[in-house]
Amino acid sequence: MTTLTDPPRQAFRLSQLIYDTRYRSMTIQVVAMIAFLTLIGWLVSNTAQNLATLGKEPSFGFLSEPAGYDINQRLIEYTNQDSHLRAAFVGLINTLLVAVMGCITATVLGVVIGVLRLSKNWIVAKLMTVYVETFRNVPVLLWIVLTMAVVTESTPHPREFKGVETGAIVVTNRGTYLPEPLFSRGLGDAHLFGNSSLRFDVSLDLLAVLVVLFGGLWASHVVKRRADKVQEATGKRPTTWYLRLGLVLVPLIALLVALGFHLGYPELKGFNFQGGTHLRNSLIALWLALSLYTAAFIAEIVRAGILAISHGQTEAAAALGLRPGRIMNLVVLPQALRVIIPPLISNWLNLTKNSSLAIAVGYMDITGTLMGITLNQTGRELETLLLGMLIYLTISLTISAVMNWYNNRVKLVER
Amino acid sequence: MKTVSYVRTEMLPQKEPPASTTGAVGWMRENLFSGWFNTALTIVSLGFIVLVLSAVLPWAISPTWSATSLGECREILAALGREGHYGGACWGVISDRWEQLLFGFYPNGAVEGTSDLRWRPVLALVLLAVALAPVLFADKVSSKVLWFSAVFPFIFPWLLWGGTIWAPLAALAGFVIGWLVYRAVSAAAGSLAALIAGVVAALVWWLVLSGLVTGVLDQILPIGLEPVRSRDFGGFMLSITIGVVAIACSLPLGIVLALGRQSDLLIVKALCVGFIEFIRGVPLITLLFVASTLLNIFMPPDTNFDIILRVIIMATLFAAAYMAEVIRGGLAALPKGQYEGADSLGLNYWQAQRLIIMPQALKISIPGIVSTFIGMFKDTTLVSVIGLLDPLGLSNSIRADAAWNGVVWELYGFIALMFFVVCFSMSRYSMYLERKLHTGHKR
Numbered sequence: 014m015t016t017l018t019d020p021p022r023q024a025f026r027l028s029q030l031i032y033d034t035r036y037r038s039m040t041i042q043v044v045a046m047i048a049f050l051t052l053i054g055w056l057v058s059n060t061a062q063n064l065a066t067l068g069k070e071p072s073f074g075f076l077s078e079p080a081g082y083d084i085n086q087r088l089i090e091y092t093n094q095d096s097h098l099r100a101a102f103v104g105l106i107n108t109l110l111v112a113v114m115g116c117i118t119a120t121v122l123g124v125v126i127g128v129l130r131l132s133k134n135w136i137v138a139k140l141m142t143v144y145v146e147t148f149r150n151v152p153v154l155l156w157i158v159l160t161m162a163v164v165t166e167s168t169p170h171p172r173e174f175k176g177v178e179t180g181a182i183v184v185t186n187r188g189t190y191l192p193e194p195l196f197s198r199g200l201g202d203a204h205l206f207g208n209s210s211l212r213f214d215v216s217l218d219l220l221a222v223l224v225v226l227f228g229g230l231w232a233s234h235v236v237k238r239r240a241d242k243v244q245e246a247t248g249k250r251p252t253t254w255y256l257r258l259g260l261v262l263v264p265l266i267a268l269l270v271a272l273g274f275h276l277g278y279p280e281l282k283g284f285n286f287q288g289g290t291h292l293r294n295s296l297i298a299l300w301l302a303l304s305l306y307t308a309a310f311i312a313e314i315v316r317a318g319i320l321a322i323s324h325g326q327t328e329a330a331a332a333l334g335l336r337p338g339r340i341m342n343l344v345v346l347p348q349a350l351r352v353i354i355p356p357l358i359s360n361w362l363n364l365t366k367n368s369s370l371a372i373a374v375g376y377m378d379i380t381g382t383l384m385g386i387t388l389n390q391t392g393r394e395l396e397t398l399l400l401g402m403l404i405y406l407t408i409s410l411t412i413s414a415v416m417n418w419y420n421n422r423v424k425l426v427e428r
Numbered sequence: 429m430k431t432v433s434y435v436r437t438e439m440l441p442q443k444e445p446p447a448s449t450t451g452a453v454g455w456m457r458e459n460l461f462s463g464w465f466n467t468a469l470t471i472v473s474l475g476f477i478v479l480v481l482s483a484v485l486p487w488a489i490s491p492t493w494s495a496t497s498l499g500e501c502r503e504i505l506a507a508l509g510r511e512g513h514y515g516g517a518c519w520g521v522i523s524d525r526w527e528q529l530l531f532g533f534y535p536n537g538a539v540e541g542t543s544d545l546r547w548r549p550v551l552a553l554v555l556l557a558v559a560l561a562p563v564l565f566a567d568k569v570s571s572k573v574l575w576f577s578a579v580f581p582f583i584f585p586w587l588l589w590g591g592t593i594w595a596p597l598a599a600l601a602g603f604v605i606g607w608l609v610y611r612a613v614s615a616a617a618g619s620l621a622a623l624i625a626g627v628v629a630a631l632v633w634w635l636v637l638s639g640l641v642t643g644v645l646d647q648i649l650p651i652g653l654e655p656v657r658s659r660d661f662g663g664f665m666l667s668i669t670i671g672v673v674a675i676a677c678s679l680p681l682g683i684v685l686a687l688g689r690q691s692d693l694l695i696v697k698a699l700c701v702g703f704i705e706f707i708r709g710v711p712l713i714t715l716l717f718v719a720s721t722l723l724n725i726f727m728p729p730d731t732n733f734d735i736i737l738r739v740i741i742m743a744t745l746f747a748a749a750y751m752a753e754v755i756r757g758g759l760a761a762l763p764k765g766q767y768e769g770a771d772s773l774g775l776n777y778w779q780a781q782r783l784i785i786m787p788q789a790l791k792i793s794i795p796g797i798v799s800t801f802i803g804m805f806k807d808t809t810l811v812s813v814i815g816l817l818d819p820l821g822l823s824n825s826i827r828a829d830a831a832w833n834g835v836v837w838e839l840y841g842f843i844a845l846m847f848f849v850v851c852f853s854m855s856r857y858s859m860y861l862e863r864k865l866h867t868g869h870k871r
Contacts, residue, residue, distance in 0.1 A: 031620060042695040049699055056726050063725045134466050135459040136473045150851035151844045152806035154813075154820060159844070162836045369711035372813060384717055394721040402710045409709035 532662015
């Protein structure tokens with residue numbers, strides 16, 4: 014008969030910390046942590062010592078001091094007597110403005126170019142290849158300053174419009190003037206956040222228009238879903254386009270008439286145009302350059318996404334008797350979107366970060382205000398840069414959180 | 429019995445396909461005019477091409493290469509009857525300033541008492557090509573050249589910045605000393621202790637001894653190149669310096685970060701994720717602001733280190749974070765069987781990484797790695813925002829000169845062309861590499 018005995022128990026030896034895989038990972042982590050903390054401690058003590066020598070106490074008090082500089086392109090009211098925080102807020106809104114505008118145009122352009130690059134038409138495909146390669150292989154900063162030069166050098170001076178009948182849109186070398194939506198029986202503005210630095214006004218007219226528009230779109234969507242159901246049950250699709258169009262347009266037009274909607278056109282007064290929405294050249298140059306540059310990248314993503322769909326899908330759809338346009342819309346694009354969306358969003362992220370190059374053309378975004386003039390005026394490098402980086406980090410992390418949420422939603426469910 | 433009256437015994441020769449489906453006409457019918465929509469697209473595209481070329485070509489073809497100022501350009505063009513703002517390009521600015529666009533203010537012997545040192549960046553670039561050859565074209569260049577590639581990182585800064593030859597030699601000696609100590613100790617006390625001893629010995633050499641030894645040797649045998657200040661660097665030389673160093677350093681750093689992010693060690697992983705997400709979440713320009721204003725505050729008092737070095741550090745960290753994500757994608761794309769296969773062969777972590785995982789993961793991520801390289805090289809233009817004189821920064825200072833005030837398109841066009849050539853060749857090389865490394869079955 015055999016007796017079971019425990020293996021001889023070894024006392025814990027120090028060398029096990031390194032040679033025993035059970036303990037080694039702990040050792041490595043503790044060493045890494047100590048090294049990291051030492052590095053941080055070293056940096057912080059250096060910083061404290063250096064700041065003490067310079068006589069600067071780290072504080073964010075400067076944010077409430079008056080900024081004293083003007084910001085010419087802005088969406089919310091601001092005077093140079095407002096605080097630095099207010100200036101940074103104006104800058105942040107400008108960053109978001111150019112980022113959103115850029116993302117929209119870049120995506121539209123990118124999708125069109127990506128699809129055209131796959132066209133059977135030789136000359137169109139080659140033209141789009143040249144576009145993509147030219148824009149991808151030249152730095153974005155160069156495109157921005159080049160576009161700025163184009164919009165300022167190739168457009169006429171306002172005085173050349175003297176005595177000329179100007180249309181709704183006026184392009185001058187001081188910027189572009191667009192018709193401005195006005196409401197004669199408007200609802201006024203809602204003032205948010207009272208008197209603080211983050212106060213801003215929301216136009217109730219715009220809000221009402223948006224609510225009615227999205228309500229109409231939603232109602233039209235419901236009609237479409239019902240039509241789909243009828244088609245699946247009976248095989249016949251009821252004609253609904255006039256109902257759907259009416260659901261969107263009629264309430265919207267009714268609301269616009271009720272609010273007394275009209276357009277305000279820019280007019281030449283003295284040496285400059287008055288009225289209308291004024292987009293400065295810096296904004297236009299930045300917006301155009303970022304859109305064109307990012308569109309080249311998006312075009313490649315769209316092309317890769319479409320090519321990633323196996324040929325069998327297209328052939329099967331063709332065997333079902335679908336026409337090429339419908340094959341693209343119903344079979345290829347819905348599948349390609351799953352491949353396209355994640356890198357597309359990361360390109361939107363890149364566009365948002367590249368918008369910080371606004372400083373090269375004098376567009377006052379968050380880099381130009383907080384990390385530019387405010388930094389130079391107050392000499393608070395540490396605080397302004399930390400705050401600016403934190404803001405960019407928040408924007409980026411928010412966008413990536415949305416991306417992860419979307420990815421999880423459309424992910425193919427596998428075994 | 430009836431006989432078949434006629435049966436053909438040989439085949440007729442094949443007929444030519446219809447003339448409208450072959451040759452240039454057939455190709456055009458197939459590719460350009462195969463429907464009303466296609467025809468419309470073709471006509472619009474042709475119209476666009478004609479429009480662009482008719483605007484650009486007459487402007488670009490202009491005999492102004494020898495002009496020495498914008499006014500002179502205008503005179504030459506006026507003599508040809510081409511008046512107006514867009515009468516013609518003023519190429520004189522390129523022939524007058526191309527040296528500056530390439531070398532910045534690197535000493536060119538123009539100032540009394542200085543000599544033309546521009547052979548040094550040129551030589552550095554040629555040697556860079558030699559050092560890269562065995563890495564880029566491994567099957568065509570002898571692997572013995574790799575020895576030169578290993579030494580090149582020490583020659584490169586010495587050629588550009590100059591100074592005593594003992595400094596790069598001392599830096600190189602650190603590696604030799606560390607390796608010798610490793611060899612000596614590993615025979616006696618295991619490889620881990622030897623590794624630690626080697627690293628400590630090298631650090632002691634670099635931080636404590638090398639400065640003294642360099643000073644003494646420089647006294648005894650003063651061999652060296654004339655030093656060049658960092659603020660004389662500029663033009664494409666500056667872009668290439670920053671780009672090459674950041675690219676070369678970011679790849680190993682990126683691999684380490686990617687491995688850290690994939691690791692099971694919680695703290696290591698958290699540190700790597702935090703670093704990568706932070707760097708990727710902020711624009712490069714803010715990191716460059718940190719380099720130009722903050723980095724000196726983070727360092728011990730009275731350290732004063734070079735602005736180009738500070739920019740290179742930030743650019744490296746920036747590229748490394750992106751590189752780490754690219755390589756992580758490659759690691760994630762490998763089937764789990766590869767990791768398990770390596771384990772079942774009894775390889776330890778580093779052996780498995782070196783022999784099985786990394787070669788495949790890096791191969792998968794080549795397109796991403798090269799596009800990160802291209803992005804980094806393009807991003808070197810951002811240094812003009814913090815006042816370094818890269819080509820874009822120089823273009824501003826050239827325009828500030830009274831002779832060339834108002835020249836825009838020629839300068840931007842030249843700079844864009846140079847960047848295009850470099851970046852486009854990089855992307856073509858990556859395609860070549862992908863084809864070469866594609867060992868799977870081709871379909």
